[in-house]
Amino acid sequence: MKFSTLEEFGIRCLVQIARAGPSGALTIPEISEREGLSEANVAKVLRLLRQEGFVVASRGKTGGYALTRPAEEIRVGEVIHALGGKLYDDEFCERHSGGEEVCRHEGACGIQALWEEVQDAIDRVLNRKTIADLAQTPLIRREDLLGGRRS
Amino acid sequence: MKFSTLEEFGIRCLVQIARAGPSGALTIPEISEREGLSEANVAKVLRLLRQEGFVVASRGKTGGYALTRPAEEIRVGEVIHALGGKLYDDEFCERHSGGEEVCRHEGACGIQALWEEVQDAIDRVLNRKTIADLAQTPLIRREDLLGGRRS
DNA sequence: CTGTAACTTGACTTTTCCGTACAGTTTGAG
DNA sequence: CTCAAACTGTACGGAAAAGTCAAGTTACAG
Ligand code: FES
Ligand code: FES
Numbered sequence: 001m002k003f004s005t006l007e008e009f010g011i012r013c014l015v016q017i018a019r020a021g022p023s024g025a026l027t028i029p030e031i032s033e034r035e036g037l038s039e040a041n042v043a044k045v046l047r048l049l050r051q052e053g054f055v056v057a058s059r060g061k062t063g064g065y066a067l068t069r070p071a072e073e074i075r076v077g078e079v080i081h082a083l084g085g086k087l088y089d090d091e092f093c094e095r096h097s098g099g100e101e102v103c104r105h106e107g108a109c110g111i112q113a114l115w116e117e118v119q120d121a122i123d124r125v126l127n128r129k130t131i132a133d134l135a136q137t138p139l140i141r142r143e144d145l146l147g148g149r150r151s
Numbered sequence: 152m153k154f155s156t157l158e159e160f161g162i163r164c165l166v167q168i169a170r171a172g173p174s175g176a177l178t179i180p181e182i183s184e185r186e187g188l189s190e191a192n193v194a195k196v197l198r199l200l201r202q203e204g205f206v207v208a209s210r211g212k213t214g215g216y217a218l219t220r221p222a223e224e225i226r227v228g229e230v231i232h233a234l235g236g237k238l239y240d241d242e243f244c245e246r247h248s249g250g251e252e253v254c255r256h257e258g259a260c261g262i263q264a265l266w267e268e269v270q271d272a273i274d275r276v277l278n279r280k281t282i283a284d285l286a287q288t289p290l291i292r293r294e295d296l297l298g299g300r301r302s
Numbered sequence: 303c304t305g306t307a308a309c310t311t312g313a314c315t316t317t318t319c320c321g322t323a324c325a326g327t328t329t330g331a332g
Numbered sequence: 333c334t335c336a337a338a339c340t341g342t343a344c345g346g347a348a349a350a351g352t353c354a355a356g357t358t359a360c361a362g
Binding site for chain 2: 322324329
């Protein structure tokens with residue numbers, strides 16, 4: 001299983017904006033440069049984030065994107081959910097018309113139960129992390145990792 | 152995020168074979184009919200399952216697929232892992248050449264840590280379920296669900 | 303005012319993933 | 333021996349995702 005690029009890049013962009021400070025903002029070129037993505041691609045992701053209400057854009061020469069809420073209040077799960085949909089939705093079982101009645105709507109499908117369990121496990125992890133948690137990196141420097149022992 | 156169809160169908164096929172009993176086997180047309188998938192697609196999935204060592208095929212007029220191990224010993228996580236790869240692998244960070252050193256190999260990347268956490272949560276759920284668990288459905292009948300209260 | 307730097311939008315191209323088709327090989331029943 | 337029923341492998345076409353491009357709008361600096 002894997003995340004879509006929209007989901008991943010969405011998180012990355014929000015984290016970068018969060019690092020600009022509580023009332024700071026970043027432009028598309030800035031985010032592009034810092035995250036190593038093309039400007040066009042960043043623009044596409046940010047458009048979705050704006051439509052979903054996570055960021056606001058100001059136009060013009062001094063424009064940029066800013067968070068609509070404090071980074072501490074944006075749960076990662078929200079973003080993933082808004083950008084990527086669910087693993088198991090209500091239509092899921094409808095798409096299978098297998099010959100066995102038991103795997104349709106009889107409520108006794110092991111696959112269905114397992115999928116929901118996985119979805120819950122993922123959501124639990126994603127919902128207890130916020131963008132702020134990801135934004136405040138420990139900022140370990142290479143020197144600390146290598147030569148921290150002596151000298 | 153979502154599972155690939157190979158991952159899902161792989162599980163479904165193994166569950167069907169498991170229901171044929173410990174030493175039973177099923178043919179492609181049988182699985183196809185029971186699971187509601189095309190025969191060509193079932194064949195494709197089973198080929199991978201065979202190459203990964205989960206099933207053995209016997210050819211000829213009385214052929215079919217059987218499990219190589221008891222269903223109780225096949226963990227769902229194994230199958231997903233063999234068919235779909237990992238959410239976060241070692242090359243993951245190499246694919247990002249962002250401008251910030253901190254999100255490359257400095258060991259202080261919040262995204263990387265989160266992804267691993269999600270991967271672990273998924274694996275925990277998938278590894279405590281076996282194909283046998285999914286194969287033995289409670290077989291709840293519609294009457295039990297509706298009129299179990301009286302009469 | 304004017305020009306530049308930024309956001310906005312839709313369409314387009316590329317890539318990847320799925321499902322299917324088909325031509326082959328094997329095996330056992332009759 | 334013959335043939336039908338099964339597996340095996342490759343190759344093709346469509347659909348969805350991912351990424352790109354170009355033309356337009358907005359707003360501030362100067
Ligand atoms: S009933 Fe939904 S997957 Fe089986
Ligand atoms: S995602 Fe790997 S270092 Fe940031």
